[in-house]
Amino acid sequence: MKPLNRLPGFRDFYPDPIPTSEEGRMEERQHIFRVWRQVARRYGFREYDGPPLETLELYKAKSGDEIIHQLYHFSDKGGRDIALRPEMTPTLARMVASHQRNYKKPMKWFSIPQLFRYERQQKGRLREHFQLNADIVGESDHAADAELIAFLIDVLRALGLSSEDFVIRLSSRDAWQLFFDARCDDQGNAYEFFQIVDKLERETPEISTARFAKIGIDFEEVSALIKAAEPTPVLRKMLEQLEDRGLGDYVKIDYGVIRGLAYYTGVVFEAFDREGVFRAIAGGGRYDHLIKLISKDKVDLPALGFGMGDVVLGDMLRAKGLFPKATDGADIYFQILDEALRSSSLGTIQKLRDQGVSVEWPMTPSSPKKQFKSAHDLGARYAVSIADSDAFLLRDLQTRETSTITLDQLFTMF
Template sequence: MSSGEIRGLPGFRDFFPEDFALRRHIFSAWRRVGARYGFTEYDGPPLEPLELYTRKSGDEIVGQLYEFADKGGRAVALRPEMTPTFARMMAARAGGLAKPVRWFSIPQLFRYERPQRGRLREHFQLNMDIVGETDPLADAEIIAAGIDALRELGLGSADIVVRISDRRLVGALLVAHGIGEVDHVAVFGALDRLEKEGEEGARARLAAAGVEATQATGLLEAMRLPLDALKAAHAGDRPVAEAAGRLSIVFGHLRAAGFDEFLRFDAGLVRGLAYYTGTVFEIWDRRDELRAICGGGRYDNLLLALGGVDLPALGFGMGDVVLAELLKDRGLVPSQLRRVDDYIICVSDAEREAALGLARALRDRGRHVLYDLRARGVGRQFKAAHQAGAARAIVLGPDELARGVVSLRDMASGDEREVAIGTLAGEAEEVR
């Protein structure tokens, strides 16, 4: 066997204790918010039939996947997203589930892409979906859940902004401006790059999609309008008015819930994925220094295409990589010190058996307890207690043991007092 260092694969992470603590912190916040909104957690296999993804996204997605033939000759892939698995699982149980269904998951996903800040070849992602409801209140509810999944981590309206639009509104605007005979998917793709490439880049892409210059000018001018002004400017166009009216209801629900300061109408937001059918949204950091933190929308036809179940649905995905970067930038990563409640210090090896019994009693009550695994001087044991971040030091010496007590030291204040060994475990429960 050759010697030398074996490094991890590019784009994949090692979760050292401090990294895992941040991951656990994020996941715990996500789960708390999911529970508050009445969502139930689920999961699926990390390996799926390749067809599940090509049916949704076309054969061009294969180049982005970790795909191979398994030992049974089946074409399979590590999951790059959760929605196809969700659709398959939903189809299997849809008939017996009360509607609307609220499910969430935190899967690990894999894509063979160029690693960069905010994007790796693997990441964890919060997926939240509502199935079986078409009312605009469901759209507002899923957006509110996404906002609260970030607020729970300490991010506020000064840190994040939610850009909201509607694919139906944009489609109606295209027709209203005479762009009805070209490929709308290609036009959506051009508009989706508007924020990143600017108006000049958007015009070039629109021209490539077959949109005339005068039509592009009218469309881009309309898309810069606030929602109410856009609706007023197209008051005589019923499809535009209906789509704008529905989106106004979504905004109204979110404002009633107290989220107004997070919201921004962005007609240019269409999301590049072709399966969205209605409301779409993305959450970005206010400084615009990172990739989108979250993205989602309504996909009323996808469950039928992937699972054979005709149910309206909407949801979002929120990745942990870019979110962790944002939390670090905002100083919102909690202290990663281990939490140790009690460090038991033995003056001599004669107290070891008593220390083990006391540790068992304290741990049975949920206390986090450490002690030295070898005989060392008291000074070195106190140093170890400091390094572990222990809240209390429990000192067992021959004199204390003979009297049935321990010396209890508060590591922050240095205060000491004696406590009967028989009552220490019960007292520990009170101070926890």
């Protein structure tokens, strides 16, 4: 019979040693999550979470009907149209709209949701990923934009990446909106304009020129804006604050970035590896009208945020050898070399674990040789066994040194 497999586009996460490089490695995921949370704490970002299922309406409200083609959505048994969350911002906006009165502004919140997109399966393309979502709500000053980007930079630095590895491309929706307004009267074309700019780097100049021409835009002028890379007043102030922090080397003005989605309003940005090997590591920007839209006019608060997925990031850290090599093994492998001592060994094992020590042991009788092998296989730091009623034999499995110690002495080692 055919064994049951997981769905295509999804990952299993295995403990070390991972069976094949095609499987997810849980230790890598834990390492990334741990660093995300550590740096979030330094910046005062507080963790939240919402449900992985939401009403389909929540996503339609933000992105219109077209989003449906990229969603896992279905009707539940109660006849509700529901969807697996494809992004976190609508959930955040919904939660903020419900209870923002309870929190001082600005709110600095983060979450690590698993997100789902049903796209046609491409090689290596996943249908789920985890994403660090960090948002600042209730602050319209550019200092919030600089704070958010500093956080993004410090997350990548804490993972071992330097300014030689990545750069944040800073851009401005405002700059592009001004450019558009000066050349085109029909606001109905603005979204199309942003889309063409968004795809510039993946499209031939001929096709872009033709698409711009259709809405009365001259590609030469677009290229000139990008080439000049002249910061807007807001971007200039942000750059100053990032330089004050010593983070100037991690950012550059680049109007080639615009972010495809309709709802961005001010500064937008994406993080890329300098070598251009990978897709964007992270992206985000300001979305000052979205909470009003999602809350159906109940709450109006300025906001900005970014998302950083675990897949591109993981590929990059792996390529640069920045993941921890191996997980920690047990602190102690407790040997039972005489079956008459099994009961008292269990008592000691319990005492050690009560102190927070990680202890492995042979559940069934086995030879001393086999027990040493198990200790090594489990990556144990020490092998310990009962010597006599008060003393224990301790063997350091790295130095191979052996000594006799009391239980109290054993406790003080951890």
